[in-house]
Amino acid sequence: MNSFLTAFFAGTSQGAIYALVSLGLVLVWRGAGVVNFAQMGQAMFTTYIASQLIQNEYSYWSAFVIALISGAILGAIVDLGIMRPLSSRKNSQLLNSQSMRTTIPVIASLGILGVLKSVAGILWAGEERGFPAPVPTTGLRLGNTDLAITGFDLFVIGVVFLALVLTTIFFTRTGMGLAMRASALNPEVTRLSGIRVGSVRTLSWAISGTASSLAGLLVTPKTNLSPNTLDLLLIVGFTAAVVGGLTSLAVQFWVDLFWAM
Amino acid sequence: MLKVSNLVTEFASIKALNDISFQAKPGRITTVIGANGAGKSTLLRTISGLERPTSGSITWFDEELTDKSVEAIVRSGVAQVPEGHAVISQLSVAENIELGGLFRKRQARGDLEIATKEVYELFPILFERRREPAGSLSGGERQMLAISRALVARPKLLLLDEPSLGLAPLISAQIISIVDELCKSTGLTVLLVEQNANTALAVADHGILLALGKVVADLPAKELIADSALRAAYLGY
Numbered sequence: 001m002n003s004f005l006t007a008f009f010a011g012t013s014q015g016a017i018y019a020l021v022s023l024g025l026v027l028v029w030r031g032a033g034v035v036n037f038a039q040m041g042q043a044m045f046t047t048y049i050a051s052q053l054i055q056n057e058y059s060y061w062s063a064f065v066i067a068l069i070s071g072a073i074l075g076a077i078v079d080l081g082i083m084r085p086l087s088s089r090k091n092s093q094l095l096n097s098q099s100m101r102t103t104i105p106v107i108a109s110l111g112i113l114g115v116l117k118s119v120a121g122i123l124w125a126g127e128e129r130g131f132p133a134p135v136p137t138t139g140l141r142l143g144n145t146d147l148a149i150t151g152f153d154l155f156v157i158g159v160v161f162l163a164l165v166l167t168t169i170f171f172t173r174t175g176m177g178l179a180m181r182a183s184a185l186n187p188e189v190t191r192l193s194g195i196r197v198g199s200v201r202t203l204s205w206a207i208s209g210t211a212s213s214l215a216g217l218l219v220t221p222k223t224n225l226s227p228n229t230l231d232l233l234l235i236v237g238f239t240a241a242v243v244g245g246l247t248s249l250a251v252q253f254w255v256d257l258f259w260a261m
Numbered sequence: 262m263l264k265v266s267n268l269v270t271e272f273a274s275i276k277a278l279n280d281i282s283f284q285a286k287p288g289r290i291t292t293v294i295g296a297n298g299a300g301k302s303t304l305l306r307t308i309s310g311l312e313r314p315t316s317g318s319i320t321w322f323d324e325e326l327t328d329k330s331v332e333a334i335v336r337s338g339v340a341q342v343p344e345g346h347a348v349i350s351q352l353s354v355a356e357n358i359e360l361g362g363l364f365r366k367r368q369a370r371g372d373l374e375i376a377t378k379e380v381y382e383l384f385p386i387l388f389e390r391r392r393e394p395a396g397s398l399s400g401g402e403r404q405m406l407a408i409s410r411a412l413v414a415r416p417k418l419l420l421l422d423e424p425s426l427g428l429a430p431l432i433s434a435q436i437i438s439i440v441d442e443l444c445k446s447t448g449l450t451v452l453l454v455e456q457n458a459n460t461a462l463a464v465a466d467h468g469i470l471l472a473l474g475k476v477v478a479d480l481p482a483k484e485l486i487a488d489s490a491l492r493a494a495y496l497g498y
Contacts, residue, residue, distance in 0.1 A: 186349045193362035194335035
């Protein structure tokens with residue numbers, strides 16, 4: 001029974017991280033029509049930033065917040081600096097064909113992944129390093145009884161739950177959330193409603209970058225950090241996102257949990 | 262006043278609009294009629310910025326719209342209701358309406374609430390069904406919703422693309438009559454594109470007949486209705 005519960009809680013914690021990865025993928029897919037293979041490269045990069053800050057004796061929490069902000073900025077830079085100029089090139093017949101319009105951003109995202117890995121390798125020597133957890137990773141105890149859940153698993157589940165609640169409130173209760181849903185569903189009607197769809201799209205990239213950055217911060221205390229650490233996370237998160245249909249965030253969450261179990 | 266001068270819009274070197282010029286008087290309905298492929302929808306899409314003209318100019322009073330983005334044109338007071346009851350099916354009725362005024366939310370929150378109340382008074386069925394997904398509405402209700410989405414933006418110029426398409430005659434007459442009432446009561450300028458020429462010209466001040474991307478008649482609506490030779494030549498009845 002105890003091993004079942006241990007596997008259950010560890011699986012829930014892992015599934016919660018996959019849910020964050022899928023959230024990032026779905027946001028960019030729905031918002032910009034791009035499968036962003038660079039997503040976990042962005043997460044790896046911002047986790048390195050957090051790791052560097054912690055090494056420089058910043059507190060875990062300031063490094064945590066700076067990594068999340070860096071994730072948002074990096075996401076916005078990818079859209080503004082690379083994806084938007086690519087999609088607005090109109091002087092090439094090849095680039096204007098529908099198939100190339102959908103393929104080129106995907107290829108570009110693979111290129112960005114390569115660049116991020118190389119830059120991380122140059123800046124941080126590419127070696128595997130540990131990343132701290134803010135709470136103990138050992139099993140919790142209640143009186144004399146060993147519980148099947150670690151403090152870190154509980155932390156991960158709590159943080160992801162909070163992130164998903166905030167995301168849901170943002171999408172269902174705010175004007176910007178409505179604009180994001182509308183521009184993903186019907187960009188033309190949204191533009192005709194006076195909404196700047198380009199800016200909304202950049203915001204999708206930024207939120208996606210933050211979600212992936214959070215996933216990186218939460219997974220690396222268990223896996224360590226290297227330029228290639230998070231590749232597997234993308235594969236699992238992407239597979240779960242595809243199984244969930246790359247649509248509803250709620251469906252996505254349950255698919256991810258089931259997947260991790 | 263809307264002034265369109267020497268407008269040319271091309272798709273792969275085919276001129277969908279070929280040197281179009283006309284004016285639409287403020288506070289009146291100007292109807293654009295023509296057969297399929299005449300360029301009616303392209304004209305509205307070019308005015309609203311969805312298509313970029315090759316040459317020519319579009320001005321709304323003193324404001325040049327020609328090179329503006331769609332979003333900037335909407336913010337200048339020009340709203341388009343595209344062909345095909347353009348609503349977002351997955352969003353609720355209330356969310357579709359809210360979307361139309363979202364860009365004014367910071368500056369005119371109070372007026373936005375009034376505008377929303379007004380469209381619900383104009384189309385009470387939408388208030389009854391405000392929590393339901395727009396996809397569950399009938400064709401006529403979807404058209405009412407599309408018009409409401411445009412109206413909460415408080416436009417000065419409304420571009421209506423075939424509002425009667427796919428609707429029962431009674432419903433389409435009801436919608437056109439509501440637009441007519443709006444025009445008279447609020448001073449809204451309307452550019453109405455229709456295939457159903459008789460219904461549309463009946464409420465219009467002025468009529469423009471398009472054929473193969475060119476203006477072939479630009480007359481007061483009553484004269485255009487009465488000109489059976491023009492109708493037979495270009496509309497086939």
